[in-house]
Amino acid sequence: MNWRNRSLFYVLLLMALGSHLLTIGASAAGWAALTLNYVAYPHLAYWRARRARDQRLAEMHNMDADIVMAGAWIASLGAPLWISFILCASGCINMVVFHGARGGLRLMLSLAVGMALAALVVPLAWQPETDLRTSVLCMIALLLYLFAFARDGYDRAMSQSQANSRLRKQYDEIQSLQAQLREQALRDPLTGLFNRRQLDATLGPAMQLCREQGACLSVLIVDIDHFKRINDTHGHAAGDAVLQSFAQLLLRHMRPQDMAYRIGGEEFLLVLGGTPLDTAVERAHMLREAVEVLRVRTGSGELSVTLSCGAAAFPLHAQEPQDLLDCADQALYEAKKGGRNRVVTHPGPVPLQPALSASE
CATH class of the missing domain: 1.10.274 (Enzyme I; Chain A, domain 2)
Known part of the structure; x- marks a missing residue:
């Protein structure tokens, strides 16, 4: 009392x-x-x-x-x-x-x-x-x-009751913040695309799901041609603007079931679930053509870029996630070696349409 x-x-x-x-x-x-x-x-x-x-x-x-x-x-x-x-x-x-x-x-x-x-x-x-x-x-x-x-x-x-309400609110805020932090940890801060950590966590399960369903899965590794030249000539701010514009273009060309990742400085990857290789290559060419007409406004003026793409598919080329990525990476290497601004499928430089001259 x-x-x-x-x-x-x-x-x-x-x-x-x-x-x-x-x-x-x-x-x-x-x-x-x-x-x-x-x-x-x-x-x-x-x-x-x-x-x-x-x-x-x-x-x-x-x-x-x-x-x-x-x-x-x-x-x-x-x-x-x-x-x-x-x-x-x-x-x-x-x-x-x-x-x-x-x-x-x-x-x-x-x-x-x-x-x-x-x-x-x-x-x-x-x-x-x-x-x-x-x-x-x-x-x-x-x-x-x-x-x-x-x-x-x-x-x-x-x-x-008021104390409990405050605690519930704080708990909800903490949960929301933790969710945001988890999301941020899985995304590239510049482009907003998923990062390599998320790719490692999701590619295996996606392949397993396709294996269980008897479906195909294709991956496209995309590299912006001569990106280092953009940074050296126009500065890193211009390079960042190119990366962001390309990421937005990539998202516009995605279906709900597709996943886009930034896996390196100027290197991106698309995982196309339930998609056979020929369909994936067609979409890669559509993306390449869209990039050709893309104009990126920067402080030093408008910039244009091209891309090279390597394509590989499960189960055609590989059965395991890393093997599939290696196949697509080899195809990308051949696309660059063959003059850039082209799409190449594993195992060699076999473009599905005539290669264009490289854009510097």
């Missing part, structure tokens, strides 16, 4: 018990005990708990003392029903909150200790009656106590 709740409830108990003492004509000692218990003691208990190393343990001890004193009052007053009820009810609530179900046993033990101590001082008598004023004050005290307790419970529940 915090200082506010303890002080409020003890003031209400002071009024209820004071009304009963006034009715029965209590002695000065009774009034002194009432003042000490319900005026001085709450502040002393709060002061002790605030300064304790273990505040929860100190508050438990304070509640034990509360109930011992409540037992002493019940016994010394002859167990008036309404006073006994509010003292037992409030003590029961506190004990169960702090100790769970076993708090009921602790409550009875503490009440018994208080009653036994009272029996050592005053003779016990059974006087259960309370007058109307005292009964009404007891009802008000219990009602206000329950209201204050419920309000604190509501405040704690709302605070916990």
Whole structure:
């Protein structure tokens, strides 16, 4: 219990018990005990708990003392029903909150200790009656106590709910950030295409799926011709602009089931699932022709480029991912060796249409 709740409830108990003492004509000692218990003691208990190393343990001890004193009052007053009820009810609530179900046993033990101590001082008598004023004050005290307790419970529940909402929001933000980081780790930051790490993770499963379905899979390794000359002549900013423009063109020529990767400085790869070699080569020529008419605006003016492409297919050329990439890479080498700006299939420089003169 915090200082506010303890002080409020003890003031209400002071009024209820004071009304009963006034009715029965209590002695000065009774009034002194009432003042000490319900005026001085709450502040002393709060002061002790605030300064304790273990505040929860100190508050438990304070509640034990509360109930011992409540037992002493019940016994010394002859167990008036309404006073006994509010003292037992409030003590029961506190004990169960702090100790769970076993708090009921602790409550009875503490009440018994208080009653036994009272029996050592005053003779016990059974006087259960309370007058109307005292009964009404007891009802008000219990009602206000329950209201204050419920309000604190509501405040704690709302605070916990808000804390949970914040934690859920933070968790969702962390999950989103982790997803973004995973995505960024698998993509080339300049072009936005997947990187070699993602290729290594996906090509094998894609080939296995085609193997299970009895389908073909083709790969196209594409290299931008004379890219180093662009960097040396026009600068790396112009080279980056060419790479980005080519990546966008590549994406426009992709189907939903295709995958595009940047696997080197100016080297790209397309994985065409469910696509036979002849269809893949036709698409490679369409891409080559689109690159020929592409104009890239840079700080030093418009640039044009061409590409060379090597093609290979599963299961025609290879059964394993690295072997398939090696076949396509060999075909790319032959395309460059044969004059660039052409598409070559494995195993040799056999363009499906006449090779064009190289564009420098």
